[in-house]
Amino acid sequence: MDKKAMYKLTYGLFVLTAKADGKDNGCIINTAIQAASEPNQMSIAVNKANFTHDMIKQTGEFTVSVISQDAGFELFKRFGFQSGRDADKFAGFAAYETGANGIRYITEGTNAYISVKVEKTQDLGSHTMFIGTITDMEVLSQTPSVTYEYYQNNIKPRPQASAAAKEGKTVWHCRICGYEYVGAEIPEDFICPLCKHPASDFEKVVS
Amino acid sequence: MDKKAMYKLTYGLFVLTAKADGKDNGCIINTAIQAASEPNQMSIAVNKANFTHDMIKQTGEFTVSVISQDAGFELFKRFGFQSGRDADKFAGFAAYETGANGIRYITEGTNAYISVKVEKTQDLGSHTMFIGTITDMEVLSQTPSVTYEYYQNNIKPRPQASAAAKEGKTVWHCRICGYEYVGAEIPEDFICPLCKHPASDFEKVVS
Structure with a gap:
């Protein structure tokens, strides 16, 4: 088994937003698809470590903003590299409007938004669908x-x-955000302090 | 609601193969993702009209071959524009090998294959996940x-x-395969005779 086969799958990138208990929040996901056409349904898989995950589980509502090629790295840092548990991700951010479901969608660096009412939930271990x-x-x-x-x-x-x-030291780069880990081997349970992705998302840099 | 928002979602393309009752078959899908990392899981959404759908439902096993940029249109015609109910899609086709699960994967115009044992199934109407x-x-x-x-x-x-x-006649093009329908309006229940996609996948050509 070559785990690199998983890297051949193609994904878009999305800001996933939700609102619960008066708090607006969002995170970056890559797993939004049209799951069926009749009726028209969307599915997303979300890491349980994300605060947005818990908000969707609580409210059953979310919005996906589709990220476009004019998005800057700032958008990814804002929604992807910090947690809504600690930070207000919308602080100092004006590039949003509020949809019919009361949830904010992103209006810059995006080309569409899709609002969804959850009908089915699947517990998949690390993620919920x-x-x-x-x-x-x-x-x-x-x-x-x-x-x-x-x-x-x-x-x-x-x-x-x-x-x-x-x-001449061995360095590991996080493929997601570029964070650098120095050491001959990266611990299997290492979590990127910047973007929270696991050791399997790091690649060794040959120096 | 602007249904064109759905077109902003990004997809890869895959040959989905299965084997049942001694018959090998496959179809083209665009919905394969990594759904969770612990344990590592894949999800696919498949139209119930596909014979491959019924085979997976029966056997609980499938393989996804990831289509790469060197694939020709012939691969899409072979697996996408005919039904395994009527045709042997592997007839006269040698670009495959057989995986550990006994299911064929495609070796030309592809860059990886992933074999999956189904653990969960969701009925979504037109599609099954x-x-x-x-x-x-x-x-x-x-x-x-x-x-x-x-x-x-x-x-x-x-x-x-x-x-x-x-x-000067009005023509509608199937966005999937290029089939042409001539008429001022395309019937809502029209199904492309070539690739079996619905009227919503046709676009009007301004003449």
Whole structure:
């Protein structure tokens, strides 16, 4: 089994937003698809570690904003690299409007939003799959959607040749956010302090 | 509600294969994702009209071959534009091997395969979602995966300016395969005779 086969799957990227107990929050996901056409349904798989996950479980409502190629790295940092448990992700952020379901959607660096009412839930261990019917959706721009590959090649800052790598030390780069771990081997249970992705998302940099 | 918002979702394309009662079969899908990481699980949503759907429901096993940018239109025609109920889709086709689960995977125009044992099933109306654990997977090449957009722009033959369009008639093109319907309005229940997609996948050509 070569786990790298999983990297061949193609994904878009999305800001997943929810509202619960008066708090607006969101996170970045890559797993939104149209799951059925009659009736029209969307499914998303969300890591249970995300605060947004708990809010959707509580309220049964979410909105997906589709990220487009004009999005900046700031959008990913804001919604992907901090937790809504500690921070107000909308603080100092004006690029949103509020949809018919009362949940905010993102209006810059996005090309559409889709609002969903959850009908079915599947517990998959690390993630929950939420499947629901679409209550509202609009196109916001004609800029093409980002793929995960586009994000890696064009939006995420290129890792710098670090001081540690120059000294001949072995460095591991987080494929998601570029965080750098220095050491011959990365511990299996290591979690990226920046974006919270696991050790399996790190790749060794040959120095 | 603008249904075109659904077109902003990003997909890869895959040959989904199964084996039942001694018969090998496959179809084209765009809905394969990693649904969870612990344990590692894949989900697919499959139209119930596909014979492959019934085979997976019966056996609980499937393989996804990830289509890459070197795939030809022939691969899509073979697995996407005919039904395994009427045809042997593997007839005269040698670009496959048989995986550990006994199911064939495609070895040309693909860059990986992932074999799955179904653990959970969700009935979503037009489609069934199958979720399962990965029993085997390998990388087959380093050619990039196709996106649905790449298929539309680079693999699907360009529609020709048809005789009907030249005569000033209104023409509708199937976005999936390029089939042409002539008429002022396309019936809501129209099904593409070539690729079996519904009227909602047709777009009007302004002549």
